[in-house]
Amino acid sequence: MRLAVYRKATFNAAHRLHNPTWSDEKNQKVFGLCNNPNFHGHNYQLELKVVGEVDPETGYVIDLKIVSDLIKELITDRFDHRNLNLDVKEFQHLNPTVENIAIVIYDLLRERFDPKYELQVRLYETPRNFVDYPA
Amino acid sequence: MRLAVYRKATFNAAHRLHNPTWSDEKNQKVFGLCNNPNFHGHNYQLELKVVGEVDPETGYVIDLKIVSDLIKELITDRFDHRNLNLDVKEFQHLNPTVENIAIVIYDLLRERFDPKYELQVRLYETPRNFVDYPA
Amino acid sequence: MRLAVYRKATFNAAHRLHNPTWSDEKNQKVFGLCNNPNFHGHNYQLELKVVGEVDPETGYVIDLKIVSDLIKELITDRFDHRNLNLDVKEFQHLNPTVENIAIVIYDLLRERFDPKYELQVRLYETPRNFVDYPA
Amino acid sequence: MRLAVYRKATFNAAHRLHNPTWSDEKNQKVFGLCNNPNFHGHNYQLELKVVGEVDPETGYVIDLKIVSDLIKELITDRFDHRNLNLDVKEFQHLNPTVENIAIVIYDLLRERFDPKYELQVRLYETPRNFVDYPA
Amino acid sequence: MRLAVYRKATFNAAHRLHNPTWSDEKNQKVFGLCNNPNFHGHNYQLELKVVGEVDPETGYVIDLKIVSDLIKELITDRFDHRNLNLDVKEFQHLNPTVENIAIVIYDLLRERFDPKYELQVRLYETPRNFVDYPA
Amino acid sequence: MRLAVYRKATFNAAHRLHNPTWSDEKNQKVFGLCNNPNFHGHNYQLELKVVGEVDPETGYVIDLKIVSDLIKELITDRFDHRNLNLDVKEFQHLNPTVENIAIVIYDLLRERFDPKYELQVRLYETPRNFVDYPA
Numbered sequence: 185m186r187l188a189v190y191r192k193a194t195f196n197a198a199h200r201l202h203n204p205t206w207s208d209e210k211n212q213k214v215f216g217l218c219n220n221p222n223f224h225g226h227n228y229q230l231e232l233k234v235v236g237e238v239d240p241e242t243g244y245v246i247d248l249k250i251v252s253d254l255i256k257e258l259i260t261d262r263f264d265h266r267n268l269n270l271d272v273k274e275f276q277h278l279n280p281t282v283e284n285i286a287i288v289i290y291d292l293l294r295e296r297f298d299p300k301y302e303l304q305v306r307l308y309e310t311p312r313n314f315v316d317y318p319a
Numbered sequence: 320m321r322l323a324v325y326r327k328a329t330f331n332a333a334h335r336l337h338n339p340t341w342s343d344e345k346n347q348k349v350f351g352l353c354n355n356p357n358f359h360g361h362n363y364q365l366e367l368k369v370v371g372e373v374d375p376e377t378g379y380v381i382d383l384k385i386v387s388d389l390i391k392e393l394i395t396d397r398f399d400h401r402n403l404n405l406d407v408k409e410f411q412h413l414n415p416t417v418e419n420i421a422i423v424i425y426d427l428l429r430e431r432f433d434p435k436y437e438l439q440v441r442l443y444e445t446p447r448n449f450v451d452y453p454a
Numbered sequence: 455m456r457l458a459v460y461r462k463a464t465f466n467a468a469h470r471l472h473n474p475t476w477s478d479e480k481n482q483k484v485f486g487l488c489n490n491p492n493f494h495g496h497n498y499q500l501e502l503k504v505v506g507e508v509d510p511e512t513g514y515v516i517d518l519k520i521v522s523d524l525i526k527e528l529i530t531d532r533f534d535h536r537n538l539n540l541d542v543k544e545f546q547h548l549n550p551t552v553e554n555i556a557i558v559i560y561d562l563l564r565e566r567f568d569p570k571y572e573l574q575v576r577l578y579e580t581p582r583n584f585v586d587y588p589a
Numbered sequence: 590m591r592l593a594v595y596r597k598a599t600f601n602a603a604h605r606l607h608n609p610t611w612s613d614e615k616n617q618k619v620f621g622l623c624n625n626p627n628f629h630g631h632n633y634q635l636e637l638k639v640v641g642e643v644d645p646e647t648g649y650v651i652d653l654k655i656v657s658d659l660i661k662e663l664i665t666d667r668f669d670h671r672n673l674n675l676d677v678k679e680f681q682h683l684n685p686t687v688e689n690i691a692i693v694i695y696d697l698l699r700e701r702f703d704p705k706y707e708l709q710v711r712l713y714e715t716p717r718n719f720v721d722y723p724a
Numbered sequence: 725m726r727l728a729v730y731r732k733a734t735f736n737a738a739h740r741l742h743n744p745t746w747s748d749e750k751n752q753k754v755f756g757l758c759n760n761p762n763f764h765g766h767n768y769q770l771e772l773k774v775v776g777e778v779d780p781e782t783g784y785v786i787d788l789k790i791v792s793d794l795i796k797e798l799i800t801d802r803f804d805h806r807n808l809n810l811d812v813k814e815f816q817h818l819n820p821t822v823e824n825i826a827i828v829i830y831d832l833l834r835e836r837f838d839p840k841y842e843l844q845v846r847l848y849e850t851p852r853n854f855v856d857y858p859a
Numbered sequence: 860m861r862l863a864v865y866r867k868a869t870f871n872a873a874h875r876l877h878n879p880t881w882s883d884e885k886n887q888k889v890f891g892l893c894n895n896p897n898f899h900g901h902n903y904q905l906e907l908k909v910v911g912e913v914d915p916e917t918g919y920v921i922d923l924k925i926v927s928d929l930i931k932e933l934i935t936d937r938f939d940h941r942n943l944n945l946d947v948k949e950f951q952h953l954n955p956t957v958e959n960i961a962i963v964i965y966d967l968l969r970e971r972f973d974p975k976y977e978l979q980v981r982l983y984e985t986p987r988n989f990v991d992y993p994a
Contacts, residue, residue, distance in 0.1 A: 185858035187823055192852045196715065198603035198630040198672075203376060214377060217670035224670040225603040225630005227715050235859040241743060242754060243821035248853065265622035265629040267603075281378035283322055302859075310601065310632050312327045313383065318320035319370040319437075331580065333468040333495040333537075338781060349782060352535035359535040360468040360495005362580050400487035400494040402468075416783035418727055445466065445497050447732045448788065453725035454775040454842075455993035457958050462987045473646060484647060505994040511878060512889060513956035518988065551648035553592055572994075582597045583653065588590035589640040589707075608916060619917060686918035688862050717867045718923065723860035724910040724977075736985065738873040738900040738942075757940035764940040765873040765900005767985050805892035805899040807873075850871065850902050 186302075188235045189244075191251045195264035198225040199280040202269075223267060226309050228282075230259065230289065235302035246301065258292045282309040286317040321437075323370045324379075326386045330399035333360040334415040337404075358402060361444050363417075365394065365424065370437035381436065393427045417444040421452040456572075458505045459514075461521045465534035468495040469550040472539075493537060496579050498552075500529065500559065505572035516571065528562045552579040556587040591707075593640045594649075596656045600669035603630040604685040607674075628672060631714050633687075635664065635694065640707035651706065663697045687714040691722040726842075728775045729784075731791045735804035738765040739820040742809075763807060766849050768822075770799065770829065775842035786841065798832045822849040826857040861977075863910045864919075866926045870939035873900040874955040877944070898942060901984050903957075905934065905964065910977040921976065933967045957984040961992040 200223045201215040211219045218224070232255060236245045266272055268280040274288045286307040294303055308314040335358045336350040346354045353359070367390060371380045401407055403415040409423045421442040429438055443449040470493045471485040481489045488494070502525060506515045536542055538550040544558045556577040564573055578584040605628045606620040616624045623629070637660060641650045671677055673685040679693045691712040699708055713719040740763045741755040751759045758764070772795060776785045806812055808820040814828045826847040834843055848854040875898045876890040886894045893899070907930060911920045941947055943955040949963045961982040969978055983989040 187826065188856040188859040189823065190854050190856075194715070196629050196631055198628040201378070203378075214382075220670050220672070220676070222672035222675045223603040223628055223630070224601050224672065225628070226601055227632045238821075238823045238827070243741070243819035243824045245823055245855075247754075265625050267625070267627035267629065270627045271625070279378035283324065283373045283380055284378045286322065287373070310599070314325050315380075316323040316325075319323040329580070331494050331496055333493040336783070349787075355535050355537070355541070357537035357540045358468040358493055358495070359466050359537065360493070361466055362497045400490055402490070402492035402494065405492045406490070414783035416778075418729065418778045418785055419783045421727065422778070445464070449730050450785075451728040451730075454728040457961065458991040458994040459958065460989050460991075471648070484652075508958045508962070513876070513878075513954035513959045515958055515990075517889075549648035553594065553643045553650055554648045556592065557643070584595050585650075586593040586595075589593040606918070608918075619922075684918035688864065688913045688920055689918045691862065692913070719865050720920075721863040721865075724863040734985070736899050736901055738898040760940055760942070760946070762942035762945045763873040763898055763900065764871050764942065765898070766871055767902045805895050807895070807897035807899065810897045811895070850869070 186235050187238055187245055188233050189246065189248070189251075191232050191234070191248055191255065193230045193232075193252070193255045193260055195228050195230070195260050195266075196225065197228060197263055197266050197268050198223040199268040199275075200224070201279055201281060203279060223269070228263070228285070229308040230255065231306040231308075232293065233304040233306070234297070235304075236300060254293060254296055258296065259289055282307055282313065282315050283317070286315045290317050321370050322373055322380055323368050324381065324383070324386075326367050326369070326383055326390065328365045328367075328387070328390045328395050330363050330365070330395050330401075331360065332363060332398055332401050332403050333358040334403040334410075335359070336414055336416060338414060358404070363398070363420070364443040364449075365390065366441040366443075367428065368439040368441070369432070370439075371435060389428060389431055393431065394424055417442055417448065417450050418452070421450050425452050456505050457508055457515050458503050459516065459518070459521075461502050461504070461518055461525065463500045463502075463522070463525045463530050465498050465500070465530050465536075466495065467498060467533055467536050467538050468493040469538040469545075470494070471549055471551060473549060493539070498533070498555070499578040499584075500525070501576040501578075502563065503574040503576070504567070505574075506570060524563060524566055528566065529559055552577055552583060552585050553587070556585050560587050591640050592643055592650055593638050594651065594653070594656075596637050596639070596653055596660065598635045598637075598657070598660045598665055600633050600635070600665050600671075601630065602633060602668055602671050602673050603628040604673040604680075605629070606684055606686060608684060628674070633668070633690070634713040635660065636711040636713075637698065638709040638711070639702070640709075641705060659698060659701055663701065664694055687712055687718060687720050688722070691720050695722050726775050727778055727785055728773050729786065729788070729791075731772050731774070731788055731795065733770045733772075733792070733795045733800055734767060735770070735800050735806075736765065736767050737803055737806050737808050738763040739808040739815075740764070741819055741821060743819060763809070768803070768825070769848040769854075770795065771846040771848075772833065773844040773846070774837070775844075776840060794833060794836055798836065799829055822847055822853060822855050823857070826855050830857050861910050862913055862920055863908050864921065864923070864926075866907045866909070866923055866930065868905045868907075868927070868930045868935050869902060870905070870935050870941075871900065871902050872938055872941050872943050873898040874943040874950075875899070876954055876956060878954060898944070903938070903960070904983040904989075905930070906981040906983075907968065908979040908981070909972070910979075911975060929968060929971055933971065934964055957982055957988060957990050958992070961990045965992050 201218040202211055268275045278284050286305045290305045305317050336353040337346055403410045413419050421440045425440045440452050471488040538545045548554050556575045560575045575587050606623040673680045683689050691710045695710045710722050741758040742751055808815045818824050826845045830845045845857050876893040943950045953959050961980045965980045980992050
């Protein structure tokens with residue numbers, strides 16, 4: 185049977201929800217306060233789930249040093265203390281909802297992990313609002 | 320791939336575990352302190368999971384305002400600061416174990432959400448005792 | 455210098471806020487949902503602080519077994535899975551607000567602890583509402 | 590003896606640490622990533638402590654509705670989903686460190702609370718970094 | 725539809741990661757600080773998930789007293805305040821990584837639960853590192 | 860008015876409670892399971908409180924980089940993944956109760972902080988047992 189290991193990381197970022205193909209009125213109506221043109225921000229908490237077999241030599245599914253190095257290189261070094269809309273190229277043309285941020289994180293990590301591992305991203309925007317991708 | 324979004328809510332309620340078809344002795348034996356005829360209570364924490372596709376226009380699976388309005392109308396406005404056994408009609412003939420409360424919450428929400436969304440209820444009776452429905 | 459040690463305990467109880475010298479209208483106006491005649495309830499979390507000198511022989515301020523036995527005897531055995539208004543004699547003529555519950559707990563514990571220890575009670579009614587006594 | 594009651598609130602805001610009397614190099618050296626000109630953000634958690642006597646009629650130190658209304662009017666309605674540097678007048682000429690934000694919050698609340706109450710602000714910038722004012 | 729109930733327990737234990745078929749250098753290289761020959765330790769938190777049907781007579785999936793008695797007998801009475809490598813026979817020839825501890829716990833519990841229940845073990849080594857078995 | 864800033868850190872260590880001037884029977888009687896000769900362990904969480912004035916130039920009480928560097932050098936580099944009794948010289952002749960560990964941490968930090976800062980150590984041995992020094 186396979187086993188899942190989890191690793192947490194955090195990044196503190198500014199963002200704004202906005203669809204550039206809509207009018208200001210529609211953006212305001214749909215996104216409310218989240219549409220503030222001067223941005224607001226969150227302490228995002230990332231929880232990466234990695235599913236695989238236990239290696240009988242180490243007793244590990246994966247060395248968590250590898251996991252944390254990849255999270256640092258691909259996610260926190262690029263997202264932490266940044267403005268997601270202005271500073272992170274993946275959101276130049278993508279609305280940084282917590283859903284879309286989770287999908288971007290998954291895609292960035294997925295292409296660098298061995299395909300033998302199944303991945304899932306849980307991303308908290310606040311302690312009360314969070315998403316899982318894939319579900 | 321589908322994505323899950325979560326929304327939390329709380330309600331503070333009194334309840335008592337009791338099976339009216341049993342003797343007092345059997346109720347006492349099976350339910351112990353939870354059978355106290357004068358009731359006890361809990362801070363229940365509800366975590367609703369909604370699974371669906373991301374809407375490319377909004378970047379949302381669902382507008383969480385819709386989710387929180389439904390939770391308020393169907394659950395917290397009816398359960399919060401209530402006695403579940405005496406004040407909530409769903410438990411007039413149903414023992415309000417955390418299992419049964421979770422099933423009632425799921426059924427109430429399920430009939431008002433678009434069938435394209437998959438739902439799951441996690442309900443905490445205490446920080447140490449909680450259930451998921453469906454599993 | 456003195457050192458503080460802390461011990462936590464929980465009790466799950468029903469209660470109702472009510473002043474019997476007031477009209478029903480005034481009770482309803484002041485206490486709102488908390489005045490529900492059928493009661494509601496909470497998971498109360500107690501955090502007892504005991505301040506004293508470190509005993510050089512044990513390295514303890516106090517044996518926590520003594521602390522937890524006193525909390526069990528005086529508080530949780532009497533309050534847990536009870537209706538505070540109906541089942542606990544200290545609240546027969548005292549409104550069980552979180553403030554008054556904290557004062558009752560402090561007084562019960564104070565008379566059984568050696569006077570060389572300073573005590574403080576923190577009581578959570580919910581994760582968001584709590585009190586310290588004395589301040 | 591006096592009793593302390595606590596009330597929590599949250600606001601999600603963008604900010605940037607910057608001293609306009611310093612060079613860009615010095616700002617970068619002292620504030621590091623927090624000096625990012627495009628801002629970053631946090632889920633701030635506010636915990637207001639109100640110390641006073643228990644009113645024998647209500648069993649309350651203060652009606653928490655009054656406390657939460659004042660926090661909403663003075664703090665969360667003005668800080669939540671805002672850019673502290675650009676949108677909140679108190680930080681037009683004051684660096685929005687967590688220390689300075691706590692002092693501003695305390696001063697705003699202090700002038701609207703009855704002087705018989707002692708106040709203290711605890712403000713979390715992240716779950717690991719927080720301050721108390723006054724100490 | 726089936727329902728999942730959860731039960732938590734904790735045990736505080738010492739351990740050391742070590743593969744006796746490797747050289748000291750390789751153990752040091754792979755396991756780093758976790759290879760310290762004098763051991764280190766953790767507050768392990770166990771979260772057992774039990775999946776089954778709700779019994780219509782009790783409203784329970786399973787009496788949690790049965791669950792907590794089995795966890796006490798098989799796990800906490802044997803692991804708590806122990807050195808996993810030296811005091812627990814299951815780890816005499818098995819490296820006590822959090823993965824392997826979770827598998828041992830699952831196997832011990834699995835053979836004593838009725839096969840109609842599906843089980844899953846979540847084990848936290850720290851608040852940031854945890855595993856699920858089976859995944 | 861002065862302001863308090865807090866910084867958290869964790870270390871995972873093994874320990875054993877033992878008074879070498881007592882018989883084995885007395886050690887067993889007083890310290891119970893904590894006296895296990897093969898050690899057990901904990902995830903200790905340290906919360907350092909630093910009280911001072913806010914510097915008007917930076918808006919900081921103290922640069923938290925200085926605080927975290929001192930905690931790393933003096934505490935976590937020396938205590939983390941260690942056996943406190945065998946590997947840390949301060950506990951060669953001092954029983955590593957949570958009280959004594961907190962006092963040692965305070966003394967180590969106190970001599971390296973500017974006297975203008977007031978310090979307090981909060982140390983969690985488990986989420987339920989913790990101490991403050993000084994009280």
